[in-house]
Structure formats: structure tokens, C-alpha cells
Amino acid sequence: MQGLHIHGAAHAYGDNQVLSKISMVVPGGELVCLLGPSGCGKSTLLRLAAGLEILQEGSIVIDDVTVATKELHVPPEQRRIGLMFQDYALFPHLNVIDNVTFGLLGTPKRKARAIAAERLDQVDLADLTEAFPHMLSGGMQQRVALARALAPEPKLLLLDEPFSGLDTNMRASIRQMTLNVLKESGVATLMVTHDPEEAMFMADRIKILGHGGSILQSGDSHEIYYHPNNEFVARLFGFMNTIKGIVQNSMVQTPFGAVPAIGFADGEPAQVLIRPEGILLAAGADNGGVPVEVNSTHLLGHFSVASLKIAKDRNGVQEFFVRVHKEFLPELEGRITARVDPEQCFVFADDGTAPGEPMMDDLNILSSELKTLLSTGLEIADKDGKTAEAAE
Amino acid sequence: MAELSKSFEMECEILDRDHQELMQQIDKIVAVIDGQDGERCANLTPEMIKFAKQHFSREEALLTKVGYPDVEKHAAHHQNLDHKMETILELAAMADANPLAGEKLKSALKFFLADDIIDADLDFKAFVKDQEA
Numbered sequence: 001m002q003g004l005h006i007h008g009a010a011h012a013y014g015d016n017q018v019l020s021k022i023s024m025v026v027p028g029g030e031l032v033c034l035l036g037p038s039g040c041g042k043s044t045l046l047r048l049a050a051g052l053e054i055l056q057e058g059s060i061v062i063d064d065v066t067v068a069t070k071e072l073h074v075p076p077e078q079r080r081i082g083l084m085f086q087d088y089a090l091f092p093h094l095n096v097i098d099n100v101t102f103g104l105l106g107t108p109k110r111k112a113r114a115i116a117a118e119r120l121d122q123v124d125l126a127d128l129t130e131a132f133p134h135m136l137s138g139g140m141q142q143r144v145a146l147a148r149a150l151a152p153e154p155k156l157l158l159l160d161e162p163f164s165g166l167d168t169n170m171r172a173s174i175r176q177m178t179l180n181v182l183k184e185s186g187v188a189t190l191m192v193t194h195d196p197e198e199a200m201f202m203a204d205r206i207k208i209l210g211h212g213g214s215i216l217q218s219g220d221s222h223e224i225y226y227h228p229n230n231e232f233v234a235r236l237f238g239f240m241n242t243i244k245g246i247v248q249n250s251m252v253q254t255p256f257g258a259v260p261a262i263g264f265a266d267g268e269p270a271q272v273l274i275r276p277e278g279i280l281l282a283a284g285a286d287n288g289g290v291p292v293e294v295n296s297t298h299l300l301g302h303f304s305v306a307s308l309k310i311a312k313d314r315n316g317v318q319e320f321f322v323r324v325h326k327e328f329l330p331e332l333e334g335r336i337t338a339r340v341d342p343e344q345c346f347v348f349a350d351d352g353t354a355p356g357e358p359m360m361d362d363l364n365i366l367s368s369e370l371k372t373l374l375s376t377g378l379e380i381a382d383k384d385g386k387t388a389e390a391a392e
Numbered sequence: 393m394a395e396l397s398k399s400f401e402m403e404c405e406i407l408d409r410d411h412q413e414l415m416q417q418i419d420k421i422v423a424v425i426d427g428q429d430g431e432r433c434a435n436l437t438p439e440m441i442k443f444a445k446q447h448f449s450r451e452e453a454l455l456t457k458v459g460y461p462d463v464e465k466h467a468a469h470h471q472n473l474d475h476k477m478e479t480i481l482e483l484a485a486m487a488d489a490n491p492l493a494g495e496k497l498k499s500a501l502k503f504f505l506a507d508d509i510i511d512a513d514l515d516f517k518a519f520v521k522d523q524e525a
Contacts, residue, residue, distance in 0.1 A: 001397040001399075001400065001506060005397070005400070005506075005511070007399070007511060007514050008514075008515075023512075023514070023515075024507060024511070025503070025506040025507040025511050027502040027503070027506055030499060030502060030503070059399065061397070064397050064398065064399070204499045205499075205503050218508075219475075219476065220479075220500070222479075223475060227475055229472070
């Protein structure tokens with residue numbers, strides 16, 4: 001099979017076990033993203049695939065050739081891989097075309113320059129072959145690094161946080177161009193990122209790595225986002241409204257009504273996680289939801305965030321954060337009601353380690369959670385468009 | 393016809409035969425998407441999924457028979473593939489008319505076979521081999 005096959009890879013730095021029996025396949029022409037927080041071992045896995053670390057357990061196969069086991073270590077330069085680092089690692093003293101031909105050692109000079117020119121044309125840099133890295137923007141440097149990585153026609157391309165050095169506006173266009181080039185080249189690609197949006201945009205398959213270096217879930221972006229198999233995976237994609245409760249008759253009570261808790265025993269503590277866009281608001285008309293009081297609202301361009309107050313029980317009021325498509329002007333509306341989109345609401349066991357719900361009297365927590373919500377780049381339009389009702 | 397790579401061999405005749413059959417069925421679906429076969433994805437894919445489920449049952453029976461200690465964990469892994477199989481069937485229903493669905497289906501099938509089925513089975517390769525020896 002073309003591509004990468006890692007099976008049972010484990011790695012430790014001294015007593016610190018960073019990867020635990022990791023297995024994965026990246027078929028030819030496909031792009032797999034390793035997504036996880038800092039320190040989860042994702043870059044170590046990339047370095048093992050590259051041959052920059054010695055494999056301690058398991059096996060690594062590239063295009064049907066075993067390149068690493070406990071007893072075997074094929075050096076990086078013999079693995080036919082392309083590498084692209086976060087800082088691009090361009091040679092400052094070489095111009096663009098010489099940076100690209102550097103990876104083609106052993107190829108006759110004329111042929112190497114022809115290949116490099118072709119790759120640079122592919123990334124829209126055909127006019128800048130004589131420029132030096134310091135003369136280029138971050139986006140251009142990224143494209144030079146991509147051209148250099150692809151020039152030797154690698155069997156496997158390894159990308160380590162390739163867009164993290166770019167500003168937000170440039171990132172979107174460079175990401176699209178990179179994806180187009182990779183798909184055109186048909187190379188198997190393993191990419192490491194801590195940015196969920198980036199993983200969802202780029203990957204054919206996302207692998208979530210948790211602390212302790214094990215894979216927690218594996219699937220396409222839809223599956224990971226709409227069917228997270230545990231709390232860690234769900235929270236990785238941004239802020240979650242959290243409601244704790246006890247399962248009764250296979251349901252958990254929330255201020256929005258009862259939510260099914262399939263597979264839970266009665267009496268079991270559970271937590272309901274609802275994405276900010278999973279709370280659907282309606283103005284005027286009854287959408288089957290509960291009346292809510294809007295605490296505040298902020299327009300952030302193509303969406304708004306709002307905080308809601310709902311009477312929780314006799315103990316107080318609970319606050320929820322909502323993301324609404326377009327502008328939301330509750331001050332011009334009458335009665336606002338809210339209901340939960342079941343597709344964006346998840347029930348997990350409450351093992352006591354998860355953070356509790358934000359309460360009105362805890363201003364410090366509210367402020368940090370609002371910051372998290374505001375900084376979340378994800379903007380997922382709801383399926384039935386009803387979150388927009390309140391704004392229209 | 394494509395052969396299973398060496399790194400995917402279980403060295404267990406029943407399982408390797410099943411994996412090979414799945415690969416051949418998937419190759420045929422991919423050929424349909426690429427326009428090299430006159431069949432329809434909507435007909436072939438449910439057959440492949442049916443065979444995959446039969447394979448899961450055969451495999452769980454074999455693991456129980458040889459006393460594999462993590463048989464329940466592996467059965468749970470099979471159950472967790474339900475959602476992926478539903479997605480594959482949904483894409484297959486559209487693939488004959490919608491090229492985007494066809495391309496997504498090809499990608500989903502590659503991962504389903506290599507990553508979700510065979511690579512996961514390799515976890516018990518050594519155990520089964522030892523028991524059968």
C-alpha cells in the first residue's frame with residue numbers, strides 16, 4: 001500500500017512516556033491531521049516517521065518498505081520524505097530557487113532547476129526565483145518551503161504546524177493553496193496541528209491525541225465534531241456550556257428540558273455539554289424553547305455572541321453562552337426563547353474532574369470563559385438556520 | 393488485482409482471506425467511481441458493508457475461541473464503526489450521481505479498510521498466531 005503505516009509505536013523520554021502504542025494509516029493521496037494539545041506527543045510521532053528519533057517500539061512502513069522497528073532505523077535521507085517545519089527552515093544565504101534545488105542533491109543541475117521552477121510555478125512563485133528569504137513575506141516563505149518539500153517527489157510529506165507563523169488573513173488563502181497542491185501531487189501527508197479549525201479544513205481524517213500520547217478518536221471532521229466519543233474530544237473544539245446532573249429514567253434535566261442519556265444507569269452523575277451554536281434562539285414566535293433573559297450581546301462581524309440567564313433552580317441563575325449567525329439585536333425584540341439542537345449537545349459521564357457550569361456570581365470564571373468563546377475561530381452555521389431568527 | 397501489503401498481513405488464513413476479499417470489493421467500488429466499471433456504487437457498497445459485518449462476527453468468534461483477553465474491547469471497536477459504515481452507505485447512495493460524494497467515498501473506503509479494520513486487527517496478530525501454532 002502506498003503511504004504511511006505506523007503500528008504500535010511507543011516512545012519515552014527517560015521516564016516520560018510520550019506515546020503509547022500509536023497506530024495509524026495514511027493512504028497515498030490522503031491527508032491525516034494529528035490534533036492535540038501541546039505536549040501530547042504529536043510532534044514526536046512526526047519526528048519518528050521522519051527518522052529524527054529512534055523508534056523504541058512498534059513499526060513504521062512507508063510505501064511497503066519498513067523504515068523503523070526496534071532493531072531497524074533507516075536514516076531520514078533514505079526514507080523519501082518531505083519535511084516542512086513551523087519556521088520553514090529556509091537557508092537565508094540561498095535564493096528561492098537554490099533553496100528548492102537543495103533537496104535535489106544528486107540530480108543534474110539543469111534538471112534540478114527545471115524541477116524547482118515547476119514546483120515554484122505550482123505555488124505561484126515563478127517570478128521570485130532569485131529573491132532571498134528575507135525579501136519574502138511569511139506566506140511566500142511558507143510556499144517556498146512547500147515547493148522545496150515536494151521537489152524530490154517524496155513518498156510521504158510531514159508538516160509540523162505549517163500555518164502557525166501566518167497571520168489570520170493570509171492563513172486562509174495559503175491553506176487552500178497548500179491543500180490544492182497536495183491533492184494535485186497525490187502524496188500521502190501527515191500534518192501536526194493544535195488548531196481544530198485547521199485540522200477540519202485540511203484533513204481527510206483527523207486523529208485526536210490526548211495527554212499520555214494515545215489516540216482518543218479517529219474520523220473525518222463531521223464525525224469528530226458531531227460525534228465526539230469523550231469529553232476531551234468535545235472540548236477540544238472550543239467552549240462548551242456545561243450542565244451537571246443525575247441521570248433519571250435515561251434522561252438528564254437541563255434548563256432547556258430533558259436530554260436523553262443513552263447508555264447511562266439511573267442515578268449516575270452526568271454532564272451535558274452544549275456548543276455555543278447548539279443553543280437556538282427565537283424571537284417572538286414560540287420555537288418550543290424556554291424563555292430566556294439576554295444578559296449581553298457582542299457583534300463580531302459575521303456572527304454574534306450572547307450570554308443568557310436562565311433560572312436554574314432555587315439555588316440561583318445559570319449563564320449560557322450562545323453563538324448566533326449574523327447580528328443579534330435582543331433589544332429590538334420581545335420575548336426570546338431558547339432550545340437545544342440535539343446534534344450539538346453531548347452527554348458524558350461526570351467523573352468529577354470536568355469544570356462546572358459558569359455561575360452568575362463568579363465573575364472571574366465568566367470573564368475567562370467569554371474570552372475563550374470570543375477567541376474561538378470556529379463558526380458553524382446551524383442546519384435549520386433558526387439561530388438567525390432572533391436577528392431578523 | 394491489488395494484493396495486501398506485507399505490513400497488513402495477519403498470517404491467519406481466515407482473517408487474511410476476509411481482508412483480501414474486502415479489499416477486492418473496495419477496489420471494485422473505486423473502479424466504478426473512476427468510471428472503469430459499469431456497475432453502481434449504490435449496489436456494490438451495501439454488499440461490501442454486509443461482508444464487513446460478517447467479517448466482524450467471524451473475527452469475534454475466532455477471538456473468543458482462542459481466548460483473546462481483549463475480545464470485548466475489539467467487539468466495541470467494531471460497534472464504534474457503525475457510524476462510519478452509515479456514512480459510507482450515505483455517500484454510496486449519492487456517488488453515482490454526485491462526483492463530490494464519489495471522491496469522499498473513495499477516501500472513506502481507504503481509511504475504513506486500512507485504518508479501521510486491518511490496522512486495528514493487527515493488535516491481536518501475535519496472540520492469534522501463537523494460539524494457532
